[in-house]
Amino acid sequence: MSRFHIVDDDTIARGECTDIYFARCEEVLAKEGKNPLVTMEVTTVGMPYDRGVFCGLDDAVALLEGVPVDVEAMPEGSVFLPREPVMRITGRYRDFGRYETALLGFLCHASGIATAAAHVKEAAGDCKVYSFGSRRQHPAIAQMIERSAWIGGVDGVSNTTAPEGMPIVGTMPHAFVMCHATPEEAWTAFDRHSALDVPRLMLCDTFGDEKEECLKAAELGFTGAVRLDTPRSRRGNMRAILEEVRWELDSHGHEDVGIFLSGGVTREDIRAYRDLVDAFGVGGAIANAPVIDFSLDIVEIEGKSCAKRGKWSGVKQVYLLPGGARVILPTGAHAPEGAVPLLKPVMRHGQAVGHTDMAKARARVLADLAERAQSA
Structure with a gap:
């Protein structure tokens, strides 16, 4: 067993x-x-x-x-x-x-999964979409999830067992930030010790207000993008949060710093926020997608057309x-x-x-x- x-x-x-x-x-x-x-x-x-x-x-x-x-x-x-x-x-x-x-x-x-990924990618337009949902399914099928999402059009996946040939992406969880005294200490450590090809994408909603942490990360000078993973219980008006973050970054000279949104992101969220967000990390909306309800039915027996009721022979x-x-x-x-x-x-x-x-x-x-x- x-x-x-x-x-x-x-x-x-x-x-x-x-x-x-x-x-x-x-x-x-x-x-x-x-x-x-x-x-x-x-x-x-x-x-x-x-x-x-x-x-x-x-x-x-x-x-x-x-x-x-x-x-x-x-x-x-x-x-x-x-x-x-x-x-x-x-x-x-x-x-x-x-x-x-x-x-x-x-x-x-x-x-x-492939169907959901394609529809999510279609909703995203020019924004990048990454598969972040393997933790929402049994680990035994993580490779299948990432393979199907990749075929469906996502721009990268997060699970380390993904088939060879696709980008594996991801930077830091909240737990990493909490292992340091301050978010700034965590971001600096990540920049100092991570490989050069790892994006400097800093998670910016662990302890404080999103715009404050995003601005602090941007002012360190090595941040290519900030990531918001704000729980739905604390979001309020997510679009207002994103607009505020974008305004503060731009008004302080950080127009080149992108915004990455993750955490329960749906296709509807992507449509609503894609004008403000550069990339989305999508979990359950892809990994927990409804299955396609295929059936396997006889349509011919011994060369003669036949089918059960409701099927075309x-x-x-x-x-x-x-x-x-x-x-x-x-x-x-x-x-x-x-x-x-x-x-x-x-x-x-x-x-x-x-x-x-x-x-x-x-x-x-x-x-x-x-x-x-x-x-x-």
Whole structure:
């Protein structure tokens, strides 16, 4: 048993982290000698946003490695809409049915975080956004959180277990400041001993008024930015606080000192304060994002289209049309002229064909955000 109540990789890979009804029905189907050839699609009929960002494919491929199935999926970082299949799996049902729980867990959770990150980044405009939320989730999934947030477009992450290739950011907690006699002593020590490539971003609301501590930090001469992490219980009118801090910094000749805001920041906060703030540290709004409520449903059995009530039968393809519109069509239908199919092969007979690329996934999201900003 794991020391920290964590399901180990091998248990997940064997399909033993599953809902009990899958295991029980697999046993019954085996006794009946039934193992039909099926195609199942991953879709959602609703989500908290107008569009989602597909994420978690890398883990899904690793889960199904060696399982005799064919898989097509949208590339990671793809934008998807309700009812669009983001993945389809073809194989004998008993060969992969028990993996549904883990598969959906990978896709639902990662896509929820990536989607929230993209919408937060869109709200921020030209301001930087950093993922500060791994402490709001189980540490076993910290890497997944940061990877998904990075794909979703954040400019950096805070957790030291983040995958290689992304900026890991952060300077000091309130506890560090409180380990010194005064905030000035703490800031000076941080500047003296931190590596040169670490930003001189000073936390300025530990003991005193925000504008007073920010001004003291700026007057030390080495501060590139000040960070406010004021608890909501003490904020009052946060915009008024930010305006006051900005005024005092500017009026004392510190126009070059930026403001970094963290602490319970929401997408609505970002919209409200982005004209005053240079960067945001976002925690729960990304890490605790609602999952995308994907389901995995049979759409074809032994070559015949069928589906349960409320689902669309038949194997489908999603096409991106010239001009940006999208359409869902049966795979046998003629594709519209100039249309680009979005679901592509990722596995054949249980073997990956190609690989998921985190940098390309992130680039897809950033390209979509740039296009939306131009059309706004």
